[in-house]
Amino acid sequence: MTSPILDVKNLHIRYGGASADAVRGVSFTLGRERLGIVGESGSGKSTVGRALLRLLPSAKITAETMRFEDIELLSLTEKQMLGIRGRRMSMILQDPKFSLNPIRKVGDQVAETYLRHFKCSRKEAGEKAIAMLEAVKIRDPERVCEQYPHEISGGMGQRVMIAMMLLADPDVVIADEPTSALDVTVRLQVLNILDSLVRDRGIGLIMISHDLNLVRNFCDRVLIMYAGRVVETLAARDLDKAQHPYTRGLLAAQPRIGGARAPLAVLDRRPEWLEEVSR
Amino acid sequence: MTVSVETRNLSITFGHGPTALKVLPDVSFLVEPGECFGLVGESGSGKSTILRCISMLTDFWKGDVLINGKSVRDMPLIERCRTLQMVFQDPYGSLHPRQSVRTVLSEPLRIHKLSDHEDRMQKVLTDVGLPVSFLDRFPHQLSGGQRQRVAIARALILEPSLLLLDEPTSALDVSVQAEILNLLQRLRELHGFTYIMVTHDLAVVDHMCDRFAVMLRGEITEILPREAIPGCEATHPYSRELIGASLEYEGHA
């Protein structure tokens, strides 16, 4: 493999006022690939994503290295970070409604992303916005542009976030549950778009998701997180051969079409999992 | 108490004049007492809107919504809150940023003059798999899935007969999802709760629901029993496409 786009070693993150680290010694690299992150709710997945973009003002972040190409992210000033965040590294946040400005029209906000990063007229940016909303399969994009965030559906919000990311044309995309509110048909179309970014444009994609089917079919590699650590790293197609009891428990807890309707298997979370790290 | 839900010719239009948009033209369905009824379908097709109409969060709709034969319009607010509760798709939007988990959970108890606040709050948090120490946290100090579980706890704490669940587990890892789904099943067996559940996961529908409606652009294309999923026994082309894609997604094809 060529040199990684992202290289993270021994990342620790502690929220202000918290008594313990939310992320405890996470290391991974990202190449021109689709890297899945799966894990327990509250295990620190979103925290890792936000730390990469330095979006955690109140938290203490330390690492041996947190490198984007040849840039050491932790040593950048906030001003330098502004040139990278959104433009070269982009994150699709887990809560679209929270990330959008509630009192501005959707179309203006999408066009704004384009204007922020590229020189062009307002009109041009508006046209780009509509074209991109169309690309993510939003019906009637002109109408949606005129709507406010509370007037669009959950899945439309997710696609608006994806459209904004696409317009910035970044080199690294961190997608935090980007398709959880999409019906399967639209989800597959959106995943295809993300896929072509990796294949044709050579970006690196981090896909945070609870959807084991998605990770298995769509990602190249997958990290499994538990309580702030990476407990297992697998080739995505080998997900079903996972060894760690947490991962095995996840696979067992998944409901399946045509399955027995008995209560779903639940995890017996073991205290010793807290201290294990993947080899 | 176990309740039935019926919507008759439910319709709603957003906006006025030339930009008015009829989101639901004419929706009718009946949910039996104690049934778990699924709503699936295209993103933007009006699933959340239906739940918002039933719960009267949006109230300018036309038609009828009857709970045990009684119109929701004729229910005083207090009675309505005890009868039905909703879990929102978007937990960030539904929790007040300046309210601690304790406030979120104790307020309904106070309003409805229930006793044993501390016990009830601790029980419901434990039920959704959160530690009791989270009572003193604020929404921004929680992960996405933790927020969703607080929202579920808030809906459960009044033990309503009807729960309107808008993608209640899509933000949760499958192990926590399993705990929540098992909890919902248990409550249904115990109290005969009725659920209307929006989800994009047909495996969840197959596991939880008795019947489900498939929606496309504001209309119900058809209502199917859950047994129709594994063999893709739908007749409407969109339902067939959706079920087919889900089977393939799960690796059945």
Ligand SMILES: Nc1ncnc2c1ncn2[C@@H]1O[C@H](COP(=O)(O)OP(=O)(O)OP(=O)(O)O)[C@@H](O)[C@H]1O
């Ligand atoms: N601002 C904060 N202050 C204190 N603790 C926080 C804060 N934000 C998050 N946490 C805690 O940090 C841990 C990791 O949160 P994070 O949001 O990264 O989880 P996650 O893996 O993304 O979970 P989910 O799948 O539920 O979204 C959680 O236990 C959460 O409660």
Ligand SMILES: Nc1ncnc2c1ncn2[C@@H]1O[C@H](COP(=O)(O)OP(=O)(O)OP(=O)(O)O)[C@@H](O)[C@H]1O
């Ligand atoms: N307050 C509103 N004003 C204007 N339009 C609205 C409003 N609320 C919803 N809509 C529109 O109604 C349609 C249906 O939205 P709804 O949220 O019910 O979809 P949904 O089926 O829940 O989709 P998803 O699966 O993406 O959550 C969308 O086109 C949306 O833009």
Ligand SMILES: [Mg+2]
């Ligand atoms: Mg998260």
Ligand SMILES: [Mg+2]
């Ligand atoms: Mg919705």
